Amino acid sequence: MADAPNFGRRPFLREGAAAETGAALRACPGASLEHTFDRGDAELDRSLMDAWGPVLEVWEGYAADRAIRHRGSSGGAATALALYCLEREGMSGVLHTAAREDVPYSNQTVMSRSREELLARTGSRYAPASPGEGLHRIEEASAPCVFIGKPCDVAGVQATRKERPQLDAKLGLTVAFFCAGTPSTRGTLELLKSEGVEDPSSVRSLRYRGNGWPGRWTVEYEGASGEMRTESLSYEESWGFLQRYRQWRCYICPDHTGEFADIAVGDPWYRPAEPGEPGRSLLVARTRRGREILHAAARAGYIQLETKDATLLPRSQPNLLETRGSLWGRLVVLRLLGAAVPQYRGFPTFRYWERELNLTAKVKSFTGTARRVLRKGLWKRAVVREAKAEVEGNPGRAANLS
Structure with a gap:
């Protein structure tokens, strides 16, 4: 996996690699996604099932550890759950994403094994990441x-574990965070430039969120005279800029709330964050394993669970029903124009197109997609090149992707 600046993380065949076996394609959530959970399970919340996937419980809470809560993007819940699994469940490590030390505006896949490592690697990364590339480290643990x-990462992992028994046996818990789409590296570089950072190599650290809720985008870089400088933007300002650089796949994603995970975490946006307010997290237990770990972590003092309320999920993400409805229109247009169309099963979309979208939004789901298909040339094969910073000894290697 390597970064293609205008697209995101992409797979590139190694020289001399054997022919593609199809295993990667079968696991790729960009090609297909299918819900296979038991819709007859009496414990699942049927009022949320079609729009939000399997849901057992919804809580608002936060990490009991004050440092984790402060540094985390919202309430530090994902980090707190991971730390509980390391210290109380005897798990070997946590495979996740962190900033690259040598290229701070880029990401790397890491295996954290202690509180110190987890704490140093907290915070959202609104840049391309591919933690699934490290699954062999879980198998070898x-x-x-x-x-x-x-x-999408967790969905890919769940598909992969069905074909790799050793991986399945070593996955103790899967955690997904809510996602509105991943901006390309080009987005971060343009944002840096807009704030006066012309040379990306001068960046020494870059945080997108954290150190308060919702946190600020903060870059530290070396000025022309060698002095250290800092630039900062609010979360609203930085995300408002970066979201324009989201890759196309994110516009046709059916899952923004981690429907394939054991536990999904996000921001409780049902109310505005008050200035100086400590972070809080929305926690969704989607499987019995997830619910078991969530309650055990609370009993052990790692997570503080405050409010149990299933309506917190739709109230925190009020636009996602319209997003699911728009998806139906977008997929129809892709098929009509001969562009690649992912296969989704178990995601009702037409009813939300019909019920949640007004006439203007219905028309836009067609016309807006048609414009993007034509502007982006989505019906034809694209040549994707790796970023030079990613390719050691082989800059500019390219791959053809359809």
Whole structure:
């Protein structure tokens, strides 16, 4: 996996690699997604099932550890759960994403094994990441591990574990965080430039969120005279800029809330964050394993669970029903124009197109997609090149992707 600046993380064949077997394609959530959970399970919340996937419980809470709560993007819940699994469940490590030390505006896949490592690697990363590339580290671990990633990452892991028994046996817990889409590296570089950071190599650290809720985008870089400088933007300002650089796949994603994870975490946006307010997290237990770990972590003092309320999920993400409805229109247009169309099963979309979208939004789901298909040339094969910072000894290697 490597970064293609205008697209995101992409797979590139190694020189001399054997022919593609199809295993990667079968696991790729960009090609297909299918819900296979038991819809007849009496414990699942049927009022949320079609729009939000399997839901057992919804809580608002936060990490009991004050440092984790402060540094986390919201309430530090994912980090707190991971730490509980390391210290109380005997798990071997946590596979997740962190900033690259040598290229701070880029990401790397890491295996954290202690509170110190987890704390140093907290915070959202609104840049391309591919933690699934490290699954072999879970398979090789001495004990089960935690996997933390975007909804699509976790969906890919769940598909992969069905074909790799050793991986299945070593996955102790999967955690997904809510995701509105991943901006390309180009987005971060343009944002840096807009704030006066012309040379990306001068960046020494970059945080997108954290150190308060919802936190600020903060870059530290070396000025022309060698002095250290800092630039900062609010979360609203930085995300408002970066979201324009989201890759196309994110516009046709059916899962923004981690429907394939054991536990999904996000921001409780049902109310505005007050200035100086400590972070809080929305926690969604989607499987019995997830619910078991969530309650055990609370009993052990790692997580503080405050409010149990299933309506917190739709109230915190009020636009996602319209997003699911728009998805139906977008997929129809892709098929009509001969562009690649992912296969989704178990995601009702037409009823939300019909019920949640007004006439203007219905029309836009067609016309807006048609414009993007034509502007982006989505019906034809694209040449994708790796970023030079990613390719050691082989800059500019390219791959053809359809």
